[in-house]
Amino acid sequence: MNIAEASVRFPITVIVRVLLVLVLGYVCMTFLVVELKPDTEQPVLVVSTRFPGAAPEEVEGEITTRFEDNISGVSNLLYTQSFSPYGQSFVVMFFKPGTNLDLAAAELQRNLDRVTDLPSAVQKPQIFKASERVNLPVYQFALTGDVDIVTMSTWADREIAPRIKRIEGVGDCQFDGNRNREMRITFDPERLKARRLTVSDIKSFIDKTNLNRSGGYFIEGTREWTVRTVGELLTSEQFRKVIISKPGDPIIHLHDVAVIEDMYERPDSYCRINGVPGIAFSVFNQVGANIVHTIDLVDRELKSMNKEYGPQGAKLQKIYDQSMYIRDAIAIVRESLVEAIILVLLVLFVFLKNWRSIFIVATSIPVSIIGTFIGMYAFGYSINVLSLAGLALSIGLVVDDAIVVLENIYRHRYEEGKNIIRACVDGTREVGMAAFMATLTTAAVFMPVLLLRGEVGTLFAPVAFIISVAVFVSLFDAFTVVPMMASRWMREEKRPAGILKRVLAPLYFLDVIGGKVADGFMWSLGFFMGGFARKAFLIVFVVAVFGLSHWLLPGMGYLPTGGTNLIRMQVECFEGTSLDENSRLMEIMEDRWRSIKGVRHIVAIPNRNSFRNMVYLVCEREEDSGVAITTIQKQAAAAARDLPLKAINPIQFPLFGNIFSRSNVVDVRVTGKSYAIIESLVDQIMEIGKNTSGIIFRYTDLALKKPQVEIRVDHQRAAHLGFEVRDIADAIEAAVGGQKTTSQYDVDGRYFYIRVMGQEADFKTVSDVGRIILTSPRNPDIQVPLASVASVETTFGPLQITHYNSRRNSRVQFTIQGRPLGDVFTEVVSKINSTVAFPVGYTVLPFGAVNELKKLLDAVNFVLPLSVLLVYLLLVMQFQSFVRPLSILLSVPLSIVGANVLVRATNIPFDSFTILGYIMMVGLVVKNAILLITYAVQLMDEHGVARDEALMLASKRRMRPIFMTAISMILGMLPLALKNGAGAEIYNGLATAVIGGLSIATLFTLIFIPVVYTILDDIKALVWRVKPVDFDEAVAQGSPESTQPR
Template sequence: MNIAESSVRYPITVIVRVLLVIVFGYICLNFLSIELKPETEQPVLVIFTRFSGAAPEDVEGEVTTRFEEAISGVSNMLYTQSYSMIGQSIIVVFYKPGVNLDLAAAEIQRNLDRVKDLPREVDKPQIFKASDRVSLPVYQFSLTGKPDIVTMTTWAEKDIAPRIRRIQGVGDCQYDGGRNREMVITFDAERMKARGLTVSDLKRFIDRTNLNQSASYFVEGTREWSVRTVGELLSAEAFRKVRISKPGDPIVYLSDVARVEDKYERPDSYCRINGTEGLIFNVFNQVGSNLVQTVDQIDLELKKLQKEYGPLGASFRKTYDQSTYIRDSVRIVRDALIEAIVLVLLVLFLFLKNWRSIFIVATSIPVSIIGTFIGMYLLGYSINVLSLAGLALSIGMIVDDAIVVLENIYRHRFEEGKTIVRACVEGTREVGMAAFMCTLTTAAVFMPILMLRGEIGTLFGPVAFIISCAIFLSLFDAFTVVPMLASRWMTKPTEPSPLWRKVLAPLNLLDKIGSKVSQGLMTLLHYFLGGLRRKLALIAVVLVLFLVSYKILPGMGYLPTGGTNLLRINIETYEGLSLDENSRLMAILEDRWKNIKGVRHVVSTPNRMVFRNLIYLVCDPEEESGVSVQQIAQEAFRSSRDLPLKSVNPVRFPLFGNIYSRSNVVDVRIMGKSYDLIDGIVKQIMQIGAETRGVVFRYTDLYLRKPQVEIRVDQERAAHYGFDVKDVADAVEAAIGGQRTISQYDVEGRFFYIRVKEDENLFRSVADVANIILTSPQDSKVHVPLDSLATIVTTFGPLQINHYNAKRNARVQLTIQDRPLSEVFEEVVSRIRREVPFPLGYDMVPFGAVNELYKLVEAIRFVFPVSVLVVYLLLVMQFQSFLRPLSILLSVPLSIIGANFLVKATNIPLDSFTMLGYIMMVGLVVKNAILLITYAVQLIEHHGVSRDQALVLAAQRRMRPIFMTAIAMVLGMLPLALKRGAGAEIYNGLATAVVGGLSVATLFTLIFIPVVYTILDDLKNRWWKVKPLTLDEIDRTT
């Protein structure tokens, strides 16, 4: 008893199976998380270290290089990037996929603890999982209002950020714009000199006074007492009363020689939200969390915070919410899914004109879709744009097997006159192997995709699994539910009523058109089977079309270049501008950009570092404003041209990658030792970028024109007065930027720095620096001006020093528009190799999307041939022949012709998702050829029909199910090809390639495949005259 017969005899069992699939599928659906796309973040750790006031060269030498050496041998590390800037070192460590970052962080910490003798001003390094710092936040909100910025910073650190981090699904919450308190002790150099005091004396007295120290414990009877000396200073007044006189000298208090103020620390940046200073919070989600639910919980928490802090004058406002984009993306794909189902049902109605038959076939759709959720849950997949697109793409394929089985049952029942039960059993059995092989070959093309690793494997894997799972469930439905329902519901078509005839009248025209198309195809088939020259002429035409379609294809891109509604604009001012001047320029831009149509919020962060001035524009959806994010970016760029800015670079937060590694950016690194030589190379590359068509923005992270004052100490003269270089450096640092004491002061459990410095108003020129008075460490009565010990020189230095794998480098990025990434990269690199000389030891290394693109090309070179090979071997098994499957596989070039022409005509970028559509076609287009050749072989071998006549009969009898399934698949994918809006860039190219390829291949299959089959069969008969052995001959041979 086969599966079809069992299903016909035991319908209750089939119904229970279906209900179980639906129930468990629905349960699993409720446990699936919802997100924008599969998580593709690379495991990354960031080591952040503050080195207050230090120049980039000093940060590089004292911190970055030493830390890089310490972590060079950590396990599972791929590479490192580091940035040495004024006052801070950032080292980014990239790991292999799957690494446990908690264990990796512990290993990093152990290695860093071995680094000793760091300068006092170097803070303890912080290690955090921070790949998301350059990724898209899922939620952004602001804090503004009447309280001062220090109060709001205290709230943020002690309460707001921790509460947001505790929400389930939140990975981290970071805030910008905060400022901490600082006890600033501004000394008077003349008063210090008069009393014979130095900065070191001040710091020493403060540290010895501002002290809490434990003294172990003692036991009294049964009680244990701990002993602790308490002397910490808790207010500015307490600091003013610190005695700083030396033994034997008159009593001197700190207030006698210095001004003590509890104030803000000196800011490195500001943060403004719609023109109002405040704090901005960026929230990042945990991997695998349900983003939509997480955002809903943050909304609730924000309402609670407003209720608590509102009476204190605080105002919380949500500025950005990624769930809105996700909801829109999911809605669009869901609509495409529904539209695909409706279109497929219309196709069934067009061909079958029988509601019972339509219902029988349509049952496979909900069963297959809902059943797929079980597999998604078991493998940990989420509901996202890609997974829903996979379901939408499978709609046409889901009904494929059911259509083939039902059509054959119909023929056995009403054309051959068999009983309904026998027709269901034998009809299903007759096409069972062909249907199974069709489904197997479709799923087989995805097997190599499931073997891919990295970002491409993460993105493509779920799509491949979802489609494979859906079509296998539909195959099971075709073998069980379809014959079971057909045995009870299928009836002989009756003459429709007059009313129904009027309803169906418009379809008669379509029937006539279909009949004409069928007659035309049969005429062409007879014509091309009429002689060898005609056959070769057809093959030549197909070959020419294939070559032409290949030539017109554009260059390749990596991933879709679309993005979210958040625009990040990097504004570079000229080196040397103060923070206040940067802030003034940014305020002008804020005022202009808030009036651009489609801009909802403006968040700005002016910075001391000229390349870190950022403005975020939160944009309305294009459907609401009628203005795209790209148009807003262009308007923002145009409106900034009259300002003295070095560059304005708008970047839309991408769907894939991060703001520094985008799919429309040619990214190269120039490696070398001397920044002067690197600078020359970078300038030439930037000029080449300016002359390259399609390059709209240029960016480099090389900044060498930061004005600086160099103090070159004369060591002999300094030694004469008892100074060494360190003494001079400490004195200059204390006078201008200030020096921290070892101790800190405590305010309600938060510890703040104590800084000793001279009045900053005294330093307004280089001459003021030269007049700094130094007190000899050997004799406090000896005072020497700085220019007596050193030469004061004005020069320029780097604003930031970058390393890649501990080597100096500079980055050049060229943002492209309306041209493929591969074309621009090849053109730019070709010119660089010809026109830019590289000294020995200097080289250019591609990075980012370009690297990933070539990995993709290598992956496709593996996946596509392997997919074809797997399909071929499966066909060899089915036909027990190595030659017959070749005629079926030649339907693949037919599909490539259609896909190439449609991709070119619709201006779809040839990115990785479009290429996935090409791979899918391998499994889809061979299905029609399998049905055709399988039936022709049955006629030849079992019914004695001649070869050419069998091919014609097979084309006639299989034309209806071939057209029905092909049109169903094409129309099922058409909504995805035509959709626009949030996330549509992901699946437009994939669906377009499949629609074009399948449409052309279906028309050509009925003519081209029979012609090729006859040629291959003639060659076999002529050159391979081995006859199959009979059973008796096999026995005698054995």
């Protein structure tokens, strides 16, 4: 008893199985994570180390290089980048996909512990996972109001950020614009000099006074008493009364030599939200978290906090919410999915015109789609734009097997006159192997795709997996549900009468047209089968068209360049520009940006480091404002063109990659030793970018002209006066930037720094630095100006020093528009090779998307041939022949012609997802050829029909189901090809390639494949010239001969 017969005999079992699939599928769907796209983040660890007051050269030499030398052996490490700006070191480590970052961090910490003898000012290195931090925040909000900035900063640090971090699904919450309090002790150098005191004395006396310490405990009877010494200073008045005189000297209070103020820290940055000072928060999700659910929880918490802080004069305002984009993107795909179902049902109605038959076939859709959720849950896939696109693409495929089975059952019942039970069993069995192999080849095409690693593999996998699962579920449905329902519901089609006849008359007229088309196809097939010359002409014509179609393909891109409605701008002022000047320039730009149509919110963060000025423009949806994000980018850059800026680089937050590696950016690194040579090379490459079409923005992180004052100590003179270099450096640091004491002061449980520094008014010019008073810590009577022991020189230095794999480098980025990434990169590299001379030890390296594009091409060169090979081997198994499958595979070149033509005609970018469409197409176009050749072989082998007659008869009988399935697949994918809006760029190219390939392949399959089959069969006969032995006959006669491969 085969599966069809069992299904007909036991319908209750089939119904229960369907209900189980529907129920379990629905339950699994409710547990699936909802997100924009699969997690493609590369595992990243960052080592952050503060070195207050140190210049980039010192940070590089004392910290960064030493760390890099000790971490190169960490397991699974791919490469490192490092950044050494003023006062801090960042070493960024990129690991292989799948690396356990917790284990990697533990190994990294062991390696860092081997680095000893760091300068005393260097703080403990901090290790954190940075995958989320270089990607798009899922939520941004702002804290503003009539509250002082320190209070808001306290709320942000102690209450708001911790509450947000505790929310389910939140990975991190960062904020900008906060200002902390500090107890600032501004000393008067002349008063210190008069009292023979030093800054070290002040710090020492404060630390000795501002102290709480446990004294242990003692027992009194049954009671235990704890002993504490409490001497901490809590107010500025208490600090003023600190005694700083030495034993035996007259009493000197701190206020005698300094001004004590409880005030703000000197700011490194400001933050404005829509022109109003405040604090901006960025929320990042945990990997694998349900983003939509997480954002809903953050929204709820924000409303709760507004009730608490509103009465105190503060307001928490949502600025950006990624769930809006996710919901829009998913809604568009769901809409496409519904439209695809309607179109497929319309196709069934046009062809079948029988509501019973339509219902039987249509059951495949919900069963297959909902059943797919079980597989998604079992293998950890989420609901995202790509997985839903895979479901939408499956709509036309899941009815394929049901149509073929039902059509064959219908033929056995009403053309061959069998009873309904026998027709269902025989009809299903006759096409069973062909349907199974056709479905298996579709899944086989995707097997190599599931083996891909990296970003492309992660993005392709959901589409490949979901389509494979859906078609297998639909195949099982076709073998069980269709024969079971047909055995009880199928009725012979009867022409309607009355008004229904007039309503459906156009459909029956289509049958007439279809008959004429079928006659045309059969005539064409007979014509080309009529002689060798005609066959040769057809082959040559197809080969020529196939070759010429490759000229239609545009240049390659990597991933779709679309993105969210959030623009991040790096506004780079000239080196040495002060924070207040940076802020003034940005205020001018903010006023201009507010007038740009489509801009909803502006978050501006001016920074003391001129290359770290950041702006976030939150834009209206394009369909609401009518303005494209790319237009806003250009207008934002143009609004700053007349201002004294070094560069401005508007970046649309991408769907794929991160803000440092985007698919519309040509990214190269110039590496070497000397920054003077690197600067010359970078200037030449930037000029190449200026003269290359398609490049709209140019950017380099090279900044070498930061004004700085260098103090060069005369060691002999300093030693003669009793000064060490460290004494001089400490005095300079204290006078100019200030030094923090070891102790801190407590305000309501929050501790703030105590800073001892000179008077800011004392430093207006460079020459003022030379007048800093130096007091010898060994002999307070020795007091001299700095200029007497050192020269004061002005020079320029780098804002930061960057490394790639421990070598100095500079990044050059070209943002492109209107040209494919591959074309621009090829042109840029060609110009670099022909015009830029690189000294020995200096080189330029491709980075980011261009590297990934190369990996993609290598992957395609692996996947496409392997997919074709797997399909071929499966067909060899089915036909027990190495020759017959070749005729089926030759439908692939036909499909490539169609895909090339339609991709070119619709101006679709030739990127990764379009290529996935080509791969998917291979499995789909061979299905029709399999149905055709399988039936022809059955006629020849089982019924003794002559070859040419069998091919003609197979084409005639399989024409209707072939056109039904092909049109169903094409119309099922049409909504995805035509959609615009959030995320549409992901599946437009994929669907367009499949539609183009399937359309041409279907039109030519019925003619070209039979012709090719006859040619290959004739060649085989000429080569082997041995008639195959009939196996059954040979066994019956006891023949020892083996069969000849066919």
